[in-house]
């Protein structure tokens with residue numbers, strides 16, 4: 001009697017664990033990877049600085065700077081040779097007073113491939129000097145309706161002279 005009761009409890013606990021570890025019924029799980037290109041320099045720049053703090057004391061971290069982006073997203077690391085799959089449209093704000101820490105607020109708007117016409121909303125902290133930065137995916141449209149998840153960003157290429165950068169975003173989602 002006691003042992004069958006405890007195995008019932010164990011089964012219930014396992015069910016609860018299984019439920020929290022996998023997507024809700026009917027939800028899909030998607031992993032994708034894109035390369036995000038911040039083109040700061042040159043005639044085809046995709047970054048516009050629209051504001052900065054009035055004091056000069058904050059220059060080491062750029063605290064208070066606001067930049068609007070329309071960055072290409074490609075399926076491979078090379079902007080010239082890889083396929084364009086979307087655009088990262090939004091902004092980032094230098095939100096760290098003493099450390100380089102960006103607040104990212106952007107939509108990944110897909111324009112090609114399986115996700116053409118769909119988008120993901122990413123909002124979170126980006127301490128850009130760390131090797132891996134994790135940001136939440138807070139929603140989505142199209143095939144990504146009701147999306148929740150996270151992405152991990154890793155800088156793959158950076159030109160310290162121009163500020164141009166290529167960052168790999170690995171995205172893990174649950175959505176309808």
Ligand SMILES: *[C@@H]1O[C@H](CO)[C@@H](O)[C@H](O)[C@H]1NC(C)=O
Pocket residue numbers: 042043044
């Ligand atoms: C800028 O974009 C135009 C139009 O897409 C292209 O013809 C030109 O080669 C680009 N220039 C650079 C420096 O990438």
Ligand SMILES: *[C@@H]1O[C@H](CO)[C@@H](O)[C@H](O)[C@H]1NC(C)=O
Pocket residue numbers: 055056057
């Ligand atoms: C800049 O920082 C220094 C040291 O913290 C401080 O003494 C000075 O008043 C600050 N200047 C301005 C313009 O905020």
Ligand SMILES: *[C@@H]1O[C@H](CO)[C@@H](O)[C@H](O)[C@H]1NC(C)=O
Pocket residue numbers: 078079080081157
């Ligand atoms: C991208 O590919 C082009 C053409 O092969 C090459 O010239 C360029 O150096 C590559 N860029 C990067 C950042 O690797």
Ligand SMILES: *[C@@H]1O[C@H](CO)[C@@H](O)[C@H](O)[C@H]1NC(C)=O
Pocket residue numbers: 111112113116117
């Ligand atoms: C992406 O979707 C748009 C709008 O539906 C369409 O005009 C375009 O041709 C599509 N692009 C590709 C590469 O399928």
Ligand SMILES: *[C@@H]1O[C@H](CO)[C@@H](O)[C@H](O)[C@H]1NC(C)=O
Pocket residue numbers: 158159160161162
């Ligand atoms: C960085 O950009 C500068 C200016 O365009 C260029 O001379 C230099 O070769 C670039 N460095 C790298 C590592 O791509």
